[in-house]
Amino acid sequence: MPAMKTPGVYIVEKNAFPNSVVEVATAVPAFIGYTQKAENGDKSLLNKPWRITSMKEFERFFGGAPCPKFTIDDAPTLDIADVKVRTPGDSRGTGKVLNQKNAKFILYSSMRLFFQNGGGACYVVSVGDYDGDASGDGEGEIKADELRKGIAPLIKEPEPTMVVIPEAVCLADLKTCTSVQQAALLHCGNKMRNRVAILDIFDGHKDRQDPDGDCIAAFRDSLGINYLDFATAYYPWVNTTITADSDITFDFLSPEGKSALVDLLKVELKVAVTDDVPMEEPEPDADGNVGEAKPTKEGQVLLDNRASLAKELDGVIELKDAINKKISKRDDGSDPSLKGKSDASIELQVKAERALLNKTLMAVSPLYVQILKAISARLNLLPPAAAMAGVYTAVDTLRGVWKAPANVSLSSVSAPAVNITHDDQEDLNVTTQGKSINAIRSFIGEGTLVWGARTLDGNSLDWRYINVRRTMIMMEESIRLGTKAYVFEANNAQTWITIKSMIRNFLTGIWKRGGLAGSTPDDAFSVYVGLGETMTSEDILEGILRVSVLVAVTRPAEFIEITFTQQMQKS
Structure with missing residues (x-):
């Protein structure tokens, strides 16, 4: 109240209404992983949570996609082969498998999957680049201790409500993967208690009857029992359409892989030229002698086409060698055709020549097309946690955080990696230890749906459902911040x-x-x-x-029972 010493009129305002509680954000995930770069101008963003709202912003601050390098190796059996190669005289052929030589950095693809499933504002913590260290040798690897260090900076950020670490399942073994996931549980359930962890299953692209073991049982055995009500897990991984087939070229092969490709193309050419063609038996002459068999009319056309194929394939190999020479000369500046050209124009020229080589290979070699499709399938196989973070955001926006994020289709997903039946899901959803795993299932005419909404604490009547936990977090945080004024x-x-x-x-x-x-x-x-x-x-x-x-938080109707009973005719 002002001091009344001078005669006059004094205005006094009084608040008529109390403070109000403002609902906090509920769908702000924090992603931890490796990026191409981590910088805002001259400022490093390494191990610093940075808020973004779109994929364009992600690329601005954290760069683009990694360039995986695959080798082409012999397959132990044809059953597990990615590519089948025919050899002369062998109708069955041999099998080849594609193995990624460098680390499987999947944060970039996971971010795209997040935004395509309804994602919005989120935080990104970059723990390193694709090179692995300052040497820039291109041989980076995913390390558990670096991923764990990326969790600590989130303590100072109150806004994130979810923690997602897609590359945890790309670690060398289950033990190191579990160490990262347990660190996420400790952060969510002990230190912060205002966010949940969305976990992936290590080897979640494999069936539970896989010879290597049951991935679900291994996950449950290794995770422990602490803070399970602050986490949820989804199985299996999903086949996506994030990486388009047109984005994949021979550049995705390592030097060893390219050499193996050339050898395979030569074998393919040899098969194409030496395979049997329709022949006609000649009539015997007057002395009863039979001449050599000659190709039929259709067979001759086939041989002519094969000769053309051989010429095309020779041209492909020559073009590949020319591009490699041009790249090496570009690097040492000895190519006279590149003198006076800017780096941008040189890159465009080399890119155009690479595109021509890729197009030619696809036109003349079915084997090459098989290899590209196999690489595409490998790159598009992703763990589902990032997609689920997007689903959480979309459901929260449309229905509210109290709506269970289930019975929702996944965008940019063609199919789950493993088909789960009604009986298969029984042990996933309800188990003696209570570690419920939410299923991602494919239904005829409906697509791929999320078919579960439980936390890992499935035996708890308080915290069985993830929407209950997240609703309570929202109310607790909102009321806590509202009463802070008092x-x-x-x-x-x-x-x-x-x-x-x-x-x-x-x-x-x-x-x-x-x-x-x-x-x-x-x-x-x-x-x-x-x-x-x-x-x-x-x-x-x-x-x-x-x-x-x-x-009294609303709970989902997980099981709907409809009872039918016949009655006597009444009229």
Whole structure:
């Protein structure tokens, strides 16, 4: 109140309404992994949480996709071969498998999957680049300790509500993968308690009957029992359409892979030229002698085409050699045709020649097309956690955080890596240890759907469902921030009534939108505060103001039972 010393009119304003509780954001994931770069101008973003809202922003601050390098190796059996190669005189042929030589950096593809499934604002923590260290040798690797270090900076960021580490499943073995996932659980369930971890299954692209072992049983055995109500897991991995077939060229092969490709193309050419063609038996002459068999009319056309193929393939190999020479001369500056040209124009010229080589190979070699398709299938096989983070965002926006993120289709997903039946899901969803795994299933006419909404604490009636945990986090954080304004206010009845009415108004809004169950607000929630109700006189002397809030969070109808009974005819 102003000091009244000079005669006049003084204005006094009084607040008519108490503070209100503002609902906090519920769908802000934090992604941790490796990127091409991590910089904002001259400022490094390494191990610093950085907020983005689109894939364009991600590429601006963190760069583009990695360039995987595959080798072409002999397959132990034809059953597991990625490519089958025919050899002269062998109708069955031999099998080849594609193995990625460098580390499987999948954060970039996972971010694209996140945004294509409804993702919005998120945080990215880059823990390193594709080269692995400052040497820039291009032989980077994914390290568990670096991924764990990326979790710590999130302690200072209150906004993220989910933690996703897609590259944890790309580590060398289950043990190191589990160490990263346990660190995420510790962060979410112990240090912060305002966010959840979305976990992937190590080797989740394999069937549970795989000879290497049951990936679900291994995951459950290794994860432990701590903070399971702050995490959820999904199985299996998904086949996506993130990387287009047109984006894949021979550049995705390592030097050894390219050499193997040339050898295979020569074998393919030899088969094409020496395979049997339709022949006609000559008639014997007057002396009974039979001449050599000659190709039929159709056979001669086939031989002519094969000769053309051989010429084309020779041209392909010559073009490949020319490009390699041009690249080496470009690097040492000895190519006279490149003198005076800018780096950009040189890159365009080399890129055009590479595109021509790739197009020619695809036209003349079915084997090359098989190899590209096999590489595409490998790159498009992704763990589902990033997609689920996008689904959480979309569901929260359209329906609210209290809606279970299930019975929702996945975008940019062609099929789950493993087909799960009704019986298969029984052990995934309900198990003695309570570690429920949410299934991603394919349904005829509906596509690929998320078919589960449980946390890993499936035996808990309080925290069985992920939407219940996330709704409680939202209400707890919102009310905590709202009541922060009353810290150091008088601990008396006036403050108690103000806080109670503020919380009731907030919960009433949640109830009206369907987040709380009950025919009336009094059935949906209760708020208690006051001396003799939640506090003692000693609490007040110690400066403690206790508020007790009871809520009935809506739970999903996971099982719907319809009973049919025949009755007697009545008319």
